[in-house]
Amino acid sequence: MPGQTAAPSTDLLFLLAETRERTLALVAHLDDAAVESVHSALMSPLVWDLGHIAAFEDLWAVHRFGGEPLLRPDLAQVYDAFETPRADRGTLPFLRRREALAYLEAVRERTLAAVARRGLGDGLLHELVLRHEQQHGETMLQAIELARLPLPPRAAEREERSAGAAAPGAGGLELIEIAAGPCAIGRDRADGFSYDNERPRHLRELPAFRIGRTPITNATFLTFVEGGGYERREWWSREAWAWKEEYDIERPAGWTADGREWRAGRLEPLHPDRPVVHVSWFEADAFARAHGARLPTEFEWEKAATWDQEIGAAAGDEALAAATGNVDWRTFGTVPVGAAGAPAPSGCLGMVGDTWEWTAGRFDGYPGFVAEPYREYSEVFFGDDGYRVLRGGSWATRARVATPTFRNWDHPQRRQIFAGFRIAKDV
Ligand code: AVJ
Numbered sequence: 001m002p003g004q005t006a007a008p009s010t011d012l013l014f015l016l017a018e019t020r021e022r023t024l025a026l027v028a029h030l031d032d033a034a035v036e037s038v039h040s041a042l043m044s045p046l047v048w049d050l051g052h053i054a055a056f057e058d059l060w061a062v063h064r065f066g067g068e069p070l071l072r073p074d075l076a077q078v079y080d081a082f083e084t085p086r087a088d089r090g091t092l093p094f095l096r097r098r099e100a101l102a103y104l105e106a107v108r109e110r111t112l113a114a115v116a117r118r119g120l121g122d123g124l125l126h127e128l129v130l131r132h133e134q135q136h137g138e139t140m141l142q143a144i145e146l147a148r149l150p151l152p153p154r155a156a157e158r159e160e161r162s163a164g165a166a167a168p169g170a171g172g173l174e175l176i177e178i179a180a181g182p183c184a185i186g187r188d189r190a191d192g193f194s195y196d197n198e199r200p201r202h203l204r205e206l207p208a209f210r211i212g213r214t215p216i217t218n219a220t221f222l223t224f225v226e227g228g229g230y231e232r233r234e235w236w237s238r239e240a241w242a243w244k245e246e247y248d249i250e251r252p253a254g255w256t257a258d259g260r261e262w263r264a265g266r267l268e269p270l271h272p273d274r275p276v277v278h279v280s281w282f283e284a285d286a287f288a289r290a291h292g293a294r295l296p297t298e299f300e301w302e303k304a305a306t307w308d309q310e311i312g313a314a315a316g317d318e319a320l321a322a323a324t325g326n327v328d329w330r331t332f333g334t335v336p337v338g339a340a341g342a343p344a345p346s347g348c349l350g351m352v353g354d355t356w357e358w359t360a361g362r363f364d365g366y367p368g369f370v371a372e373p374y375r376e377y378s379e380v381f382f383g384d385d386g387y388r389v390l391r392g393g394s395w396a397t398r399a400r401v402a403t404p405t406f407r408n409w410d411h412p413q414r415r416q417i418f419a420g421f422r423i424a425k426d427v
Pocket residue numbers: 081132135136139377407408409410
């Protein structure tokens with residue numbers, strides 16, 4: 001599958017270099033003000049991500065793996081994401097663009113020197129560093145979208161993959177039934193790289209359920225907006241209603257009242273067949289209630305994405321890779337639902353790629369969870385804080401990260417993620 005870890009090899013060094021090129025290309029066309037200023041209380045300045053990527057690599061590849069002292073111990077605090085919430089990052093003495101770029105380069109030299117000295121070991125720490133930078137690439141794309149900054153010039157060459165692709169599944173309202181039975185959830189170290197929150201792989205018994213063949217499209221969500229969806233108190237939870245009222249939320253983030261949306265720094269007509277994105281969990285939940293439905297649990301989602309009823313096991317790596325749709329910044333935007341990737345064995349389309357999908361439950365550890373290699377990756381977000389799980393990755397997620405077992409999470413009111421949803425129902 002795309003997230004598979006090959007035996008540690010020089011492939012990893014190639015991928016580190018390729019990922020770095022992409023990181024740098026995200027900001028190369030922007031001026032210092034665009035890169036260094038805080039555009040939104042929700043997001044770090046782009047330059048913070050640059051320094052943070054370097055600091056993470058300094059810690060894990062140079063210090064922990066290479067056994068060298070940190071290159072910049074003075075910066076550890078500034079770039080500690082947990083110590084310094086996003087809202088406060090604008091006030092920190094973080095590096096300016098020129099210094100951050102130099103820091104990235106100096107750390108990378110030390111990383112490569114350590115590899116030259118001791119090889120890659122089992123490759124897991126370098127894999128962690130690689131995927132960390134890849135995840136921050138998506139965070140930076142979110143910041144760029146939110147600030148309505150231009151995408152890198154490469155995005156202008158993006159393929160238009162909409163041709164001929166009608167949206168199957170009635171705009172997301174067609175549901176597929178998944179029979180009752182067990183499903184293996186998660187991924188073990190023996191299967192290659194996994195994050196601690198995906199482990200241990202374990203069986204779950206699930207009752208039969210129905211789930212959207214595709215995510216909900218813009219056209220379908222528009223009927224909710226125009227049908228008074230944001231005014232019907234009965235469709236909203238108490239918490240969601242309070243949020244919606246406080247912030248005067250009337251439509252998905254980036255939509256205008258006259259039926260257009262902000263995409264890649266410009267206003268474009270709303271594309272009816274593309275999945276709705278930039279909705280919060282609260283909005284997704286309200287939409288589902290309006291349709292007498294609910295959001296799928298993350299286990300239902302994973303079963304719909306991976307489970308092959310015929311063989312009573314997860315589909316093979318090749319089938320899962322073939323079902324992976326629009327990822328890797330291939331189009332720098334969404335495509336019509338169902339247009340990219342083969343169907344999962346369940347018949348569901350577009351499970352991985354195009355848009356993250358909100359799921360019903362709280363983010364928590366699987367039974368037997370062990371934090372590794374650091375508690376701040378996921379454990380500190382578990383439990384009652386109300387983080388909801390997103391699955392499936394978006395067009396902005398790198399293929400290596402966008403696996404059907406990968407768990408993303410955020411607060412239910414957040415809308416900066418390239419996130420939509422599909423609906424589900426009990427049988
Ligand atoms: C998995 C996307 C929620 O951005 O907070 C980046 C990924 N962890 N650096 C985040 C992450 C540490 C994480 N998410």
